[in-house]
Amino acid sequence: MTICPFCQASNKPGAEQCKSCGRHLTTMQCPHCGATxxxxxxxxxxxxxxxxxxAETEKALAASPKVISAEPDQTEEKASxxxxxxxxxxxxxxxxxxxxxxxxxxxxxxxxxxSSTEESSWPQLVPSPDDELGNIxxxxxxxxxxxxxxxxxxxxxxxxxxxxxQLARLWQQIGIKHAPxxxxxxxxxxxxEKRTTPRQRFxxxxxxxxxxxxxxxxKGQITDALTTDExxxxxxxxxLAIVPTDQPVLISFDYDASYAGELLPVAKNVLxxxxxxxxxxxxxxxxxxxxxxxxxxLSSLEADTLSVEWTDLGYTPGQxxxxxxxxxxxxxFPLCTTESTQNATQVSRVLVFxxxxxxxLAWIELFGSQVDIPIQMVVTExxxxxxxxxxxxxxxxxLVSGVSATPDEESQIRGSDAxxxxxxxxxxxxxxxxxxxxxxxxxx
Amino acid sequence: xxxxxxxxPGTIGLIVACALTILVLIGLINRKVSLFSQHxxxxxxxxxxxxxxxxxxxxxxxxxxxxxxxxYWYYGVFILIGLxxxxxxxxxxxxxxxxxxxxxxxxxxxxxxxxxxxxxxxPQTEATIxxxxxxxxxxxxxxxxFALDAVIMILCTISTLAAFHYxxxxxxxLPNALERISSGLGRMGKAVIAIVLGALLSGALLTFYTLLxxxxxxxxxxxxxxIEQVGL
Numbered sequence: 001m002t003i004c005p006f007c008q009a010s011n012k013p014g015a016e017q018c019k020s021c022g023r024h025l026t027t028m029q030c031p032h033c034g035a036t037x038x039x040x041x042x043x044x045x046x047x048x049x050x051x052x053x054x055a056e057t058e059k060a061l062a063a064s065p066k067v068i069s070a071e072p073d074q075t076e077e078k079a080s081x082x083x084x085x086x087x088x089x090x091x092x093x094x095x096x097x098x099x100x101x102x103x104x105x106x107x108x109x110x111x112x113x114x115s116s117t118e119e120s121s122w123p124q125l126v127p128s129p130d131d132e133l134g135n136i137x138x139x140x141x142x143x144x145x146x147x148x149x150x151x152x153x154x155x156x157x158x159x160x161x162x163x164x165x166q167l168a169r170l171w172q173q174i175g176i177k178h179a180p181x182x183x184x185x186x187x188x189x190x191x192x193e194k195r196t197t198p199r200q201r202f203x204x205x206x207x208x209x210x211x212x213x214x215x216x217x218x219k220g221q222i223t224d225a226l227t228t229d230e231x232x233x234x235x236x237x238x239x240l241a242i243v244p245t246d247q248p249v250l251i252s253f254d255y256d257a258s259y260a261g262e263l264l265p266v267a268k269n270v271l272x273x274x275x276x277x278x279x280x281x282x283x284x285x286x287x288x289x290x291x292x293x294x295x296x297x298l299s300s301l302e303a304d305t306l307s308v309e310w311t312d313l314g315y316t317p318g319q320x321x322x323x324x325x326x327x328x329x330x331x332x333f334p335l336c337t338t339e340s341t342q343n344a345t346q347v348s349r350v351l352v353f354x355x356x357x358x359x360x361l362a363w364i365e366l367f368g369s370q371v372d373i374p375i376q377m378v379v380t381e382x383x384x385x386x387x388x389x390x391x392x393x394x395x396x397x398x399l400v401s402g403v404s405a406t407p408d409e410e411s412q413i414r415g416s417d418a419x420x421x422x423x424x425x426x427x428x429x430x431x432x433x434x435x436x437x438x439x440x441x442x443x444x
Numbered sequence: 445x446x447x448x449x450x451x452x453p454g455t456i457g458l459i460v461a462c463a464l465t466i467l468v469l470i471g472l473i474n475r476k477v478s479l480f481s482q483h484x485x486x487x488x489x490x491x492x493x494x495x496x497x498x499x500x501x502x503x504x505x506x507x508x509x510x511x512x513x514x515x516y517w518y519y520g521v522f523i524l525i526g527l528x529x530x531x532x533x534x535x536x537x538x539x540x541x542x543x544x545x546x547x548x549x550x551x552x553x554x555x556x557x558x559x560x561x562x563x564x565x566x567p568q569t570e571a572t573i574x575x576x577x578x579x580x581x582x583x584x585x586x587x588x589x590f591a592l593d594a595v596i597m598i599l600c601t602i603s604t605l606a607a608f609h610y611x612x613x614x615x616x617x618l619p620n621a622l623e624r625i626s627s628g629l630g631r632m633g634k635a636v637i638a639i640v641l642g643a644l645l646s647g648a649l650l651t652f653y654t655l656l657x658x659x660x661x662x663x664x665x666x667x668x669x670x671i672e673q674v675g676l
Contacts, residue, residue: 005546213660261658262651288493291500319555334504365563366555379536382651385643393571401647403654 005039043173069345128307163239205430232404236266239376240396241272246307247348248280249348251292252363255355260293263353266378267297270351275301275308282347284313284333286322290313319362326370349374349397355384364395378402455673462666465591572601601634607633 002011002025009020016026028039028051035046044051147323160168185336243249251271255263274281294312315326316332325332350373354360368375374397379387383399391399464481470510491633502523509519525544532541575581581590606629 014545208656259651259655261655261662275465287495289489291492291496315496317501319552323555335506361564362559365559369559378652381654382644382648385640385647387570389571393567395567403650404525 021026039426040169040171042170045173047279048173062118067279081194148283170340174243175414189289201325211333211428228424232400234396236270236378236405237273240270240277243279245278245279245348248311249274250282250284250347251294251352251353252350252352253283253297254287254359254363255380256287256289257293258304259402261356262380263355263378264297266400266405267293267353267400270378271297272301277311280311282307282311282313282398283305285315286318286362288315318359319366322366323370326367347373349376352379354378355380357386368395374398378405455670459664459670462663462670465663469659572598574598579607599632603633604628604634604636606630607637 002013002015003009004011004018004021004023004025007018007021007025009018011019011025016024020023027036029036030044030047030049030051032049033044033047035044037044039049040215041051043049063112085263118164123164194405242346253267283293283298285293292315298310300411313333321332350363350367352360352363352375356375360377360383363377375395376398376401377387377396379402381401384399387396390396464484467481471481505516505519508516509523513520520612525547528540529544530541531537574597576594576598578587578591581587593617605628609626611629646648
C-alpha cells in the first residue's frame, strides 16, 4: 500500500498517481524552478533547492530521532515503533512523502562503506543562514559519530544503508550541479532546441526542386523578359575572334567532372570556335581527376577536329608542374616531343578552365609571374569574386564565370535563369524562416 | 513487353549515369539512399587518380630513367625517395619515411611562399596605389568616375586592414585621434568584409544551383533517349 503524501489516501503498491487527489506519487515538481524530480529526492536536481517545505521537513525529522539527534531520550521513542525496520524508519524520516514500499536503495549495487578518512576528504559545503539549501549537516547528519561503523567481522563489501544511499544521491546532485557531466545534463542548448525537423527539411527540398524545375516549365520566357546580360559571353567571343592562328593556344582543363555542368558548355563553345578558326590547340591539366576532360570536350565538338593541330600534353602535378612549365616545357612534360611545344613562350595565350581557387592562384603566382603570357580564365561562379582583384591588377587578361559565359544554344539553362530562381529561392527561404520564428515566439 | 537492351557502351553509360544521378538527387530527401552512389564516386575517383598518376607521372619518368640513366639520374633519386614512404610502418627504418615527407612540405611551402610574394602580395599592393586625380584617367565624367572608383578601392582596402587592428593606444592628443580614426575605419572594414562574404556565398549558391539545373537538364534529355534506345 502506498500512502499519498499530499492527501494521505491509500493507493495500490506501485501506483503512479493518487486515486484520490490525482497527484503523482513517484515524481514531484520543484516549487522554485518547476523541474521534475523523483519523490525520493531531497533537493532539486536543477536548482538544488529543498524540495519539501522546511516546516514539514523539520516536523518529519523531529518524528525520527535517530536521524536528527543522537540524544538518548529520543531513542526511546524509536523503540515504541516496532512495526518499522531501521531502513524504513530512515526512509520515512528523510522523505516523509516517499512510499515505504519503494525500496530503491536495496536494489543498488553494494558500495564500500564510508570511512571517516574518506569523508574528511570530501568538499565542505558551508551554507549561509539564508541559504535555501538549509543546513545539510543538520538534516542528513553528516557526522562521524552517527555514521554506522562497518562491522569488523563482515567482509570488505556490504550492502549500503539507506542513509548512505541518500548521502550518495545528495553528493551526486551536488556533483551534477557544480560539475555537470553529459549524462547528468538535462537542459539542451538553444541551438539544439531550434534544429529543423525532418518535415521542415523535406519542405525545403521540395521547394528547391520546384524552383529548379520552374525554368523548364516556363522555357526561360520569364528570365528572357527580365534579364538581358550577355556581356560575359560576348566578351569571351570577342576575345576568341582575335586569337592569332599561327601560334598555339594552351588550354588547361582544371575542373572536376562535378563542376562540368557549369564549365563544360563554355569549354565546348571555346574549343569549337578555335577549331573553326584553325587555331592550333595544346591541352593539359594540373588535376588528376580532369586528365581526360580535353578528349571528352574535343570528341563532342560539332566542328571537324581532325583538321586542326591538337596536342594533348597530359597531366603535370599541380604547383610543381606549373613552376616547371614556366621554366622548361620539357621538364613539365618529359615525353612531349612536339616542336611547337618546346618553349612556352611560343604560346599566344593560356586559357584556364578552373573550379578551384588554389589551382587558379597557382597559375597566376607560379606561372603568370614568371612568364609574360596573357592568362585568361573561365571559372565557376563560386570563386569568381575572389579572382576579380587579379583581373583589376592586370595579372589576368580576362576573367569570366561559367554561369554568365554559358552560350544560349548549348543549353536551355542559362546563368540568368539560375540567378533569378536563386533570388526567388532565397526569398522563399527568408519568408519561411520569418514565419517559423514568429510561430515559435507565439508558441512561447 | 520485350525489352531489348543494346550493348553499346554509350547507352550503358547513359543508363548508369542517369541511375546514379537519380540516386544522388533522392539523397536530398533520404541520405541513406545516396550513400551507395557516394561510395561508387569515391572508389572510382581513387582508382582513376591512381591510374592517371601511374600512367602520366610515374611510368613516364621511370621509363626515361631506365632508358638513359646518365641523363635522367635525378628521376631515379626521386623514385627512391618516393619508395621510402613504404617503410613508414617498418620498425627500425621507419625514420626514412620522413625524408619524402619533409621534402614535400618544405618544397610546397617554399613554392607557396615565393608564389604568394611574387604573384599576389607585391602585384596586389602595387595595384592599389592609384592616382586620385581625375586628370590621370582622362577628362570629363569618365575621368571623374575612374577617380571615384580609385577612392572607393583605396578606402575599402585601408578599412579592411584596419578591421584587423586590435592594439589599443592609450593616451591623449595624437594617439587618441589615431585610435578613433582606426576604430572608425575598422567598423567600415567589417562591413566591407561582410559584403564580400555575402558575395562569395551568393556565388557559391549560384554555382550549385547551376549544377542542379544542369543535372535535371541531363535527366530530361537522357531518360527519353534511354527509353528510345531500349525500345520501351
